[in-house]
Amino acid sequence: MDAESLKRIVYDTLSFDCPVERVTDNIYSLELFHGPTLAFKDVGARFMARLLQYFIKKEGETKEVNVLVATSGDTGSAVANGFLGVEGIHVYVLYPKGKVSPIQECQFTTLGKNITAIEVDGVFDDCQALVKSAFMDEELNNHMKLTSANSINVARFLPQSFYYFNAYARMKALGLADNLVMCVPSGNFGNICSALFGRKMGLPVKRFIAANNANDIFYNYLLSGKYEPKASIQTLANAMDVGDPSNFARIYDLHNGSHEAITEYISGATYKDEQIRATMQQCYNETGYTLDPHGACGYQALKDLLNDGEVGVFCETAHPAKFKEKVDEIIGIDVEIPERLADFMKGTKQSIPLGKDFAGFKKFLMEQ
Numbered sequence: 539m540d541a542e543s544l545k546r547i548v549y550d551t552l553s554f555d556c557p558v559e560r561v562t563d564n565i566y567s568l569e570l571f572h573g574p575t576l577a578f579k580d581v582g583a584r585f586m587a588r589l590l591q592y593f594i595k596k597e598g599e600t601k602e603v604n605v606l607v608a609t610s611g612d613t614g615s616a617v618a619n620g621f622l623g624v625e626g627i628h629v630y631v632l633y634p635k636g637k638v639s640p641i642q643e644c645q646f647t648t649l650g651k652n653i654t655a656i657e658v659d660g661v662f663d664d665c666q667a668l669v670k671s672a673f674m675d676e677e678l679n680n681h682m683k684l685t686s687a688n689s690i691n692v693a694r695f696l697p698q699s700f701y702y703f704n705a706y707a708r709m710k711a712l713g714l715a716d717n718l719v720m721c722v723p724s725g726n727f728g729n730i731c732s733a734l735f736g737r738k739m740g741l742p743v744k745r746f747i748a749a750n751n752a753n754d755i756f757y758n759y760l761l762s763g764k765y766e767p768k769a770s771i772q773t774l775a776n777a778m779d780v781g782d783p784s785n786f787a788r789i790y791d792l793h794n795g796s797h798e799a800i801t802e803y804i805s806g807a808t809y810k811d812e813q814i815r816a817t818m819q820q821c822y823n824e825t826g827y828t829l830d831p832h833g834a835c836g837y838q839a840l841k842d843l844l845n846d847g848e849v850g851v852f853c854e855t856a857h858p859a860k861f862k863e864k865v866d867e868i869i870g871i872d873v874e875i876p877e878r879l880a881d882f883m884k885g886t887k888q889s890i891p892l893g894k895d896f897a898g899f900k901k902f903l904m905e906q
C-alpha cells in the first residue's frame with residue numbers, strides 16, 4: 539500500500555471529533571462518541587471498511603466480500619455503519635433476539651442496502667458460534683468469500699491508537715501532559731491494547747489503568763500473575779461483559795509474557811453495578827457531567843488511583859443516550875437523544891429471524 543492512500547484513509551477515519559472535556563481539576567474525559575453510532579468502535583470499523591475497500595479495488599476482486607459479525611449490541615452497529623454503502627462488500631450482523639437494547643437494535647436493522655441483520659433465537663455465544671462455524675465450513679467458503687470484523691482483527695483495533703495521540707496533543711495544548719495517566723474502560727481489551735501499541739510507537743503517557751466492571755479477569759491477573767478466564771457476568775456496562783478477553787494474549791505477548799513488565803505501568807480496577815450507580819450519581823451531582831455506565835468505571839478508577847501531580851484522562855466510550863433507560867433511571871435526568879440517534883429510531887426494522895442451528899444459517903447463506 540502506498541503512503542498517500544494510507545494517509546487518505548487515516549484522515550477519513552479521523553474525521554470524527556474526539557474532544558477532551560474537563561470533569562474535575564485533574565480528571566478529563568476523552569469523548570470517543572462523536573462517530574455515526576456514538577461509540578468508540580466507529581473509528582476502527584470505518585478504518586477497516588476503507589482498508590478492505592482499497593484492497594478489493596487494487597486486486598480487482600470481482601466476487602463480493604461478505605463480512606460476518608456477531609454482536610451483543612455495539613460492535614454490530616459500528617461495523618454496519620462503517621461498511622454501509624461500501625461497494626463490493628456485504629455485511630451480515632448476527633444478534634441475539636431480545637438481548638440488545640432497542641436503541642442498539644435500530645442502529646443496524648434499519649440500514650438496508652448492503653447490511654443484513656439476522657435475529658438469532660439464542661444468546662450472544664450462539665451468534666458467535668454460528669460465525670465461527672461458517673468460517674470453518676469448506677462448502678460455504680467455496681460458495682462465498684467470508685471475512686470477520688471482531689476486535690481481534692488488527693485493522694479494527696489498531697486505528698484506535700490515533701485517539702490517544704490526539705488526546706495527548708489536546709492535553710499538551712492545555713499544558714497538562716507531563717504526568718498523564720490514561721484510563722480505559724475495558725472488555726475485550728482491544729481499545730487499551732491500541733493505546734499500549736501507541737505507547738510503543740512513542741506516545742509519552744506515564745501509565746495506564748484498565749477499568750473493569752464486575753468481570754475482573756484482568757484485574758486478578760495483575761494481582762496474581764495468573765490468567766483465569768471465567769464465564770461472563772451480566773452488568774450495567776454490558777459492552778464490557780467479557781470473561782475471556784480476546785486481546786489479553788496480545789498484551790501478554792507485547793511484554794514477552796512478563797507480569798513484571800505489565801504491572802510496572804498498567805494497573806487495574808473492578809467495579810460492581812452498585813458502585814457504577816453511585817459513581818454516576820456522584821459525578822453528576824458534583825460536576826454536572828453525565829457518565830454512561832462504561833465511562834463511569836473509568837472515572838472512578840481515576841478517582842481511586844490517581845496520585846498527586848498526575849492528570850488523568852479516561853475514555854468516555856459511549857454517549858450516555860445509548861444507555862438512556864439506565865442513565866435516566868440512575869441519575870434521575872432525561873438524557874437528550876442526539877439527532878443522529880433519533881434518526882435511526884425513525885427507520886423501519888428489517889431483520890431475518892433464524893434459529894441457532896448452523897444448518898439453517900448455512901442454508902440461508904448458500905442461497906445468497
Ligand SMILES: *Cc1c(COP(=O)(O)O)cnc(C)c1O
Nearest residue numbers: 724725726727728729777855856
Ligand atoms: C466495546 C466497548 C468497550 C470495551 O472495549 P474493548 O476494546 O472491548 O475493551 C467499552 N465501552 C463501550 C461502550 C464499548 O462499546
